Amino acid sequence: MTMKSLLRLTVNGETHELYTAVHKTLLEVLREDLQLTGTKHGCELGECGTCTVLVDGQPILSCLALPVEMQGREIVTVEGLAEQGEPHPLQTAFAELGAAQCGYCIPGMLLSAKALLDEESAPDRRQIQEALAGNLCRCTGYVKILEAVELAAERMSEAASP
Amino acid sequence: MTDKNGDLNVVGQPWMKVDAMSKVTGETIFADDVILPRMAYCKILRSPHQHALIRHVDVSPALERPGVLAAITGKDLPIKYGILPVSQDEEALCSDKVRFVGDPVAAVAAVDEETAEAALEDIIVEYEPLPSMMSIDEALAEDVQIHDYADEGNVHKFVSLEFGDLEAGFAQADHVREDVFFYEGNTHLPMEQHAAVANVDGNGRLTLWSSTQTPHYVHRALEKVLEIPRSRIRVIATPNGGGFGGKSDPFPHEIVVSKLAMITGRPVKVTLTREEVFYSHRGRHPVLMWVKTGMKEDGTITAMHFRSHLDGGAYGSYGVASTYYTGALQTVTYPIANYKFEALRAFTNKPPCGPKRGHGTPQPRFAVEVQMDKFAEDLGLSPADLRRRHIHPPFSKTVNHLTVTTIGLDECIDKVVEASGYEEKRGQMPEGKGVGLGCGSYLSGAGLPIYWNDMPHSGVQIKIDRGGGVTVLCGSIDIGQGSTSVLAYVVAEELGLDLDDVVVYTGDTDLTPVDLGSYSSRVTLMTGNAAIAAARPLREKILKAVAEETDTPEELLTIHDSLLYRTDNETLPLMTFAEAAALAEARFGTLGAVGSYTPPKRGGNYKGAGVGPSPNYSYSACVAEVTVDPETGIYRVDKLWIAHDIGKAINPLLVIGQVEGSAYMGLGEVMMEEMVYRRGLHEIPSMLDYKSPTTLETPEMETFLVETDDPEGPYGAKEAGQGPLLPIIPAVANAIYDAVGVRVDELPISPEKVLAGLERKARGVEPRVGPDKIPDVQFPDPIRVDRPEEAPVR
Numbered sequence: 001m002t003m004k005s006l007l008r009l010t011v012n013g014e015t016h017e018l019y020t021a022v023h024k025t026l027l028e029v030l031r032e033d034l035q036l037t038g039t040k041h042g043c044e045l046g047e048c049g050t051c052t053v054l055v056d057g058q059p060i061l062s063c064l065a066l067p068v069e070m071q072g073r074e075i076v077t078v079e080g081l082a083e084q085g086e087p088h089p090l091q092t093a094f095a096e097l098g099a100a101q102c103g104y105c106i107p108g109m110l111l112s113a114k115a116l117l118d119e120e121s122a123p124d125r126r127q128i129q130e131a132l133a134g135n136l137c138r139c140t141g142y143v144k145i146l147e148a149v150e151l152a153a154e155r156m157s158e159a160a161s162p
Numbered sequence: 163m164t165d166k167n168g169d170l171n172v173v174g175q176p177w178m179k180v181d182a183m184s185k186v187t188g189e190t191i192f193a194d195d196v197i198l199p200r201m202a203y204c205k206i207l208r209s210p211h212q213h214a215l216i217r218h219v220d221v222s223p224a225l226e227r228p229g230v231l232a233a234i235t236g237k238d239l240p241i242k243y244g245i246l247p248v249s250q251d252e253e254a255l256c257s258d259k260v261r262f263v264g265d266p267v268a269a270v271a272a273v274d275e276e277t278a279e280a281a282l283e284d285i286i287v288e289y290e291p292l293p294s295m296m297s298i299d300e301a302l303a304e305d306v307q308i309h310d311y312a313d314e315g316n317v318h319k320f321v322s323l324e325f326g327d328l329e330a331g332f333a334q335a336d337h338v339r340e341d342v343f344f345y346e347g348n349t350h351l352p353m354e355q356h357a358a359v360a361n362v363d364g365n366g367r368l369t370l371w372s373s374t375q376t377p378h379y380v381h382r383a384l385e386k387v388l389e390i391p392r393s394r395i396r397v398i399a400t401p402n403g404g405g406f407g408g409k410s411d412p413f414p415h416e417i418v419v420s421k422l423a424m425i426t427g428r429p430v431k432v433t434l435t436r437e438e439v440f441y442s443h444r445g446r447h448p449v450l451m452w453v454k455t456g457m458k459e460d461g462t463i464t465a466m467h468f469r470s471h472l473d474g475g476a477y478g479s480y481g482v483a484s485t486y487y488t489g490a491l492q493t494v495t496y497p498i499a500n501y502k503f504e505a506l507r508a509f510t511n512k513p514p515c516g517p518k519r520g521h522g523t524p525q526p527r528f529a530v531e532v533q534m535d536k537f538a539e540d541l542g543l544s545p546a547d548l549r550r551r552h553i554h555p556p557f558s559k560t561v562n563h564l565t566v567t568t569i570g571l572d573e574c575i576d577k578v579v580e581a582s583g584y585e586e587k588r589g590q591m592p593e594g595k596g597v598g599l600g601c602g603s604y605l606s607g608a609g610l611p612i613y614w615n616d617m618p619h620s621g622v623q624i625k626i627d628r629g630g631g632v633t634v635l636c637g638s639i640d641i642g643q644g645s646t647s648v649l650a651y652v653v654a655e656e657l658g659l660d661l662d663d664v665v666v667y668t669g670d671t672d673l674t675p676v677d678l679g680s681y682s683s684r685v686t687l688m689t690g691n692a693a694i695a696a697a698r699p700l701r702e703k704i705l706k707a708v709a710e711e712t713d714t715p716e717e718l719l720t721i722h723d724s725l726l727y728r729t730d731n732e733t734l735p736l737m738t739f740a741e742a743a744a745l746a747e748a749r750f751g752t753l754g755a756v757g758s759y760t761p762p763k764r765g766g767n768y769k770g771a772g773v774g775p776s777p778n779y780s781y782s783a784c785v786a787e788v789t790v791d792p793e794t795g796i797y798r799v800d801k802l803w804i805a806h807d808i809g810k811a812i813n814p815l816l817v818i819g820q821v822e823g824s825a826y827m828g829l830g831e832v833m834m835e836e837m838v839y840r841r842g843l844h845e846i847p848s849m850l851d852y853k854s855p856t857t858l859e860t861p862e863m864e865t866f867l868v869e870t871d872d873p874e875g876p877y878g879a880k881e882a883g884q885g886p887l888l889p890i891i892p893a894v895a896n897a898i899y900d901a902v903g904v905r906v907d908e909l910p911i912s913p914e915k916v917l918a919g920l921e922r923k924a925r926g927v928e929p930r931v932g933p934d935k936i937p938d939v940q941f942p943d944p945i946r947v948d949r950p951e952e953a954p955v956r
Contacts, residue, residue, distance in 0.1 A: 002276070037195035038188020040403070042353045043436040047849040050353055078188035087187065095182035098819045102642025103185025104192065104353040104403030129857040136849065138353055138404050139642045141826030142857045144819055 007067050011036065012080025026070055027051045027062040030077060038078040038107050042136065049135035052108035053077050059115045078107035081114065089152040089159075090114055099148040101139035109135045113149045121157055125150070171722045172655040173877050176815035179647040180666065181401070181640065193357035193373040193400040198429040201359070202231050204419050205278035206432070207268040207285050208441065209260035212294035212511035212842040213308065216258055216267065216287065224270055224284040229277035232425045233270045233285065239421055241387045245379060245411045245516075247613050249318075249478020251309055254387060254417035260289070261308055261476035262511050263843055264441025266414045271422040271430050294511040294842050298450065298473050301508040302937055308476060308509040318474055319482050321489065321505040323770055324944035325561040331465025331500030335456025337540055341533050342452050344908040344933045345525040347473065348835040349445035350518050351854055354403020356442060357433040358416045360423035368424065369396040372416050375405045375641055376679030379612065381671045383412030384420055392671075399669030402680070405641035406827070407517035410681045411444050411479055440847035444516030445837065447484055447507075448473040449525040452936045457537055461551040465500040468492060468526065471937060472507040472515070479516035481507050483612075483773050487522025490774030492530055493560035495571070495603040495781075496552035500949070501561050504941040512839060517681060519827055520887050523604065528832075531600045531892030532907060535899065544588070545599050545896070546579045549783075559950040563766025567778045568870035570807025571601060574783035577805035577866040582785040588900055594790050598896025601783045602888025606809075606874075606881035607684025609761045609775030618758035620688035621675025622696045624653060626753035630724065630740025632657060632664045637677035638689050639669035643883050644816040645685040651812055652690050652876060656697035657704075658721025659739060675756060683881035686812060687777055688759045690876030695757025703753065704739075707746035712736055762874070768947045777874035780881045781807040784825070784889035788897040795917030797901070798859070799829060799894060805866040806886050810878030814867060820882040821865045828890030829861075830854045836910050907932030 002021045009016050011034060018033050027044065030036045030053070039062060042050035046064040053062045054076040081088040090110050093099070100106045109132060116123055116131035123131070128149045129142075137145060184190045221233035236257030244250045255266050268285050272278035295301040295308065301316035313320045332338060358372035368390060374380050377399040385392040402409055415432045422430040434442060449470050456465040470488040474481045489503030520527075538545040549571075554560070556569045579585060579599070587597045611619060623635040634653050640646040650664045667673060677689055701721070708726055709716040714736070720727050725735035726742050747753050765775035784804045790797040802825050811817040834853040838845040846852045871878035891909065899905050904919030907930060915931045923929035 031195075035197065036188075037191070037197075040192070040354070041194075042355065043849045045436065045848060045850070047436075048353065078186075082187065087183070091183075091186040094186045095178050098176075098179065098182070098815045100179075100182055100185040101644070101819060101823060102352075102354070102402060102404045103181075103190055104642075106186055107188050110186065133856045133858050136353065136854060136856065138351055138406065138827070138854070139823050140819060141822035141824075141829075141863065142860045143822045143863055146857065 005068065008071050009067060009075060011075045012077060022068060024067065025063050026065040026067050029067045030062060036077050036079055040104050040107055049112065050105050050108045052111045052135060054111050054115055057115060057118055059112045076111065078110060081110060089155045090149065093148040093152040093155065097144045097148045097151060099140060099144040105135060105137045109137065109145060117153055117156065122153055170655060170877065171658065172651050172661065173812050175813065177651065177661060177813055179644050179816065180650045180661065181646055190401055192354055192403050193359065193371055194433045196359045196371045196400065198359065198361060201429040201431055202271045202273060202426055203275040203278045204269055204271050204422055204430050204432040205275065205282050206266045206415060206418060207282045209263060209265040209267055211260055211289050211291055212263055213292040214260050214289035215292060216256060216260060217290050218288040219268055220286040221268055223286065224281040227277065227281045227284055229273040230281045231271045231273065231428065232422050233268065233281065234421060235268045239387055239417060243383045243387050243412060244478050245480055245612060246478060246482055248482055251311065251478045254414045262513050264438065264513055265476065269418045269422065271426050296510060296512060296839055296842060298471050298508045299937060301510050302939065308511065312509065316509045317506050318478060318509050319485050319507045320942050321485055321503065321770060322942045322944040323947065324502040325947045326500035326949040328465050328467060328500050328502045332456045334458065334464040336459045337537065338454065338456045339533060339537060340452065340454040341536065341907065342933045342936060343529040343532065345449045345528055346836040346909050347446050347448035347515060348831055349440065349443050349837055350406035350408030351852065352404030352406060352408055355434045355436060355439050356409060356413060356415065358419050359429055359431045360419040361429040362423050362427065367394050367396065368420055369398065370416060370420055371398045371400050373402050373409055374399050375402060375409045375639060375681055377639060377669045377671055378637060378676050378678055380412045380416055384417060387417050388420060396672040399639035402639060402641035405680060406519045407521060407681060408444055410517055410679065413442060436849060437847040440844055441513045443513040444479050446518040447515040449488055450933060450936055451525060451529045453529050453533055455533060461541065461543065461548050463496060463498045463552065466492065466498045467502045469936065470505045470526065472505065473510050474507040475510055475512040475514035477514040479514045481516065484517065484522040486770055486773035488526050490562065491523050491603055492526055493562050494554065494564055494566060494779050495601060497554045498561055502944060506939060519824065520604065520884050521682065524831065524888055524891055527602045527888040528891045528895065528909065532895050535896045544585060546575055546584060549575055549601055561949050562774065563771060563950050564774050565764050567874055568809065568872040569781060570868040570870040571781035571783065573868045574781055574805035574807055575601065577868065578783045578785040578803040581864060582787065582803040584785050594792055594901055596897045596901025597785055597787050598893045598900055599783065599785050600889035600891065600893035600896065602885060603779045603781050604683060604881060604885030604888060605776030606687040606778050606780060607761065607776055608682040609765055609777065610772045611678055618760045619684065620677040620692040621756060621758045622649065622689060622692040623675050623756045624696045624700060624754060626700065626743045628744050628747060630663055630738060630743055632659060634664060634666045634693065635674040636668050636689050637674040638685050639680050641680045643680065643820060644813065645680060645689065647816065648686050648812055649689055649693055652693040653697050656694055657701055660724040663724050663739065683884045686879055686881065687875050690879060691759040692757045694876055695759065696755045700753060700755045703750050704742050704746045707749045708736065708742045711745050766947065768945055778809065778872045778880050780885040782886045782889050784893040786890065786893035786897040788894060788901050790898060790901045790916060792902055792920055795913035795920060797898060797913065797916060799861045801861050802863045802890065804863060804886055805868055806882065807868045807870050807880065808882055809872040809875045809880035810869050811867050812877060812879050817867060817882045818865045821886040822863050824884065824886035825863055825890050826855060826860055828887040832891040832894045832909060832911055834910050903929055905930040
């Protein structure tokens, strides 16, 4: 019999109580127990960055994280990026510039980019490249993704300045 | 549709993709996101042997495990299938023999994935190993056959064609070169692992959701293997999380979950692990090439003899087409007066190869474009000038009877040469820095379908709601390239709609007319033309109804932004599109229309002429600039300048995205990507070890779109998804030569190979790294085909 435990997880500001197998990864709990299927997976071995989510503002690979260690921490997935139905500036910029082709790697990309912009409001191209170096994308050649992060940073700075 | 000024209202604008917001919010439902009540999970047991007879399979111990619902073997799915009618050599589960590590043998459905995985270990399989063949040479030398059908031994397919008179051509040449090249196999590596969910309803109807590029072909394969009429099967292609050709075959897992759903009466899901994706594959064929070319002093190609040897892996897949494609388009890029093409595809005990972006053409493009540079050096010409002498006459036929229409290659070369400063930089940069040029051409969709038939290649249905909403239905599927958006743009253009009033449903065999699928760069041209055909009669009905109602001559009416106007007063709309649609419905009945597209039939009349014809061809050129460290051989690509003849960019933003994505993928192939096997095992079935470029390796890119307004494409369009990959690879190879004087005639060009070349250079031997011989094979006598008259087709 699989060992289960009671978990209390805060995801996108909502607290969920669930009873689930202790060895399940955060990725599995998000997708299967909470049906937050916006978080994708490409390898489930920590190699591709696709399953990136934020925990206390830091990007982590949800396929390598154990939910039991995530209790009491703030988890943010792609579903939590929009506020009151308003998309995050990163989401708008990615959509407008064609940075999402198949879109499969994009939730992870967005969260890695958000972690960067939360730390550094005006990153240069190199900083963006480094922040996203762990997120593989096979469609875009990254060009439009880097441009979208720059555009979002610009818009967020404009919105922040009086 | 053009308005009174001849301007396009929607086409040509950098719109956001219609599905862009759902892609960035996580709303898009990919196959693994499909969750159904009572859903069970499937796992597949795969062969640990490269080549072995299956003596015995016993799934009964698995069935005893609590939670296991069903277990099946090859006996449950005995009918063979395959994407090409000539290669029906696959089984959903192997019944008597396995042919590569990863070949599926048995499958289990259980209440959860963990139980299914554990149950695989309960299954007993007895194998009797056979000799394994992991290379073309081994396949040619071994007496044991991998398949009992083949042209000869383990040669799946021989091709031998001669166009014009090869010997006469070589006799006219002033310079003749013979070169050998090797292009290692590589894989698509889509970010999304293949997944499928099957369900059988109370009436016994089967529905399969799958991340497939070709729902129509999956539909046909399910009918054949499951022995259920297609009318009782529904295939829904979910948006693909990347395809690149890797989701174009009907796959064992799609058939297996369907069978398990039929047996268990429950929905069943399968999601391949990343390791399984490497085995399922169908990626780039490893190809060894020998090319002998004769050229006059002025650069005219008098003759080319091209031989390719493809390592096909364990099954046919698209391999026969891939084999022909390694020879078909050489003549489209540059005119060749006399041409001989010989090829073989060997079966080996590796995961089967098939179509990857560029399907069979990046390999010869690498060979020919590097050889062109070698010729330029021999003749003392600029490589750019040499290529400019080789522009095919537009609206003419190639020596192998392909019809070319518009050609923007000269303009593409000019754009990248000028923007990069190629002529000023070539041979003039500091040691370790260099520039290289490459060119290519690609088809905008295969001119012939995969199975022989006279039906359209693409169908589109449009219905108009009384509220003004327009629904577009098409069997195509968006794999990230934007095909769904293209349908919306075309219909919005033709009917004069605001894009928000159009909704597109795709890839559902119950709801959408057949489109053959997202492969061969066919979708924009073929679905675009089909959508125009469906929309125009509807526009006429609407205009007729409005003309009668408002007593306005029809030719004075126009529609844009979902509003009807008189062209002599475009400030005040006559009515909304919804009002106009209601008038038209009252007069003509329910508003709907279908349109279809069939490519022109104009290939040659010889065996093998089916591969290569296309309504039109795109052209591309690239200049790459590299920096090579002479101490380590490590190099980086500093910048790529790419020009692409798109005919007409229906959405320039998306076209540039396709160009950049193709360039990136080409860069991965030239720099690092390879499928490597050691002692019969795939050495690197993981994303960490299969190296692909990250944000840090991908250089700056500058893209130029060349518009040639082709008469075959919708609004003049050509393809964008594959052609721009082709010139990247030789451009980088040629740049490395310019930087350090080393020729690496073998892909990928790893730092080790560059270093080996530098060491040879230091020792004073030919600074070349690559193969120097080809297998000693007696090719069949060629089919001889006369050169066509160069009559313009227009």
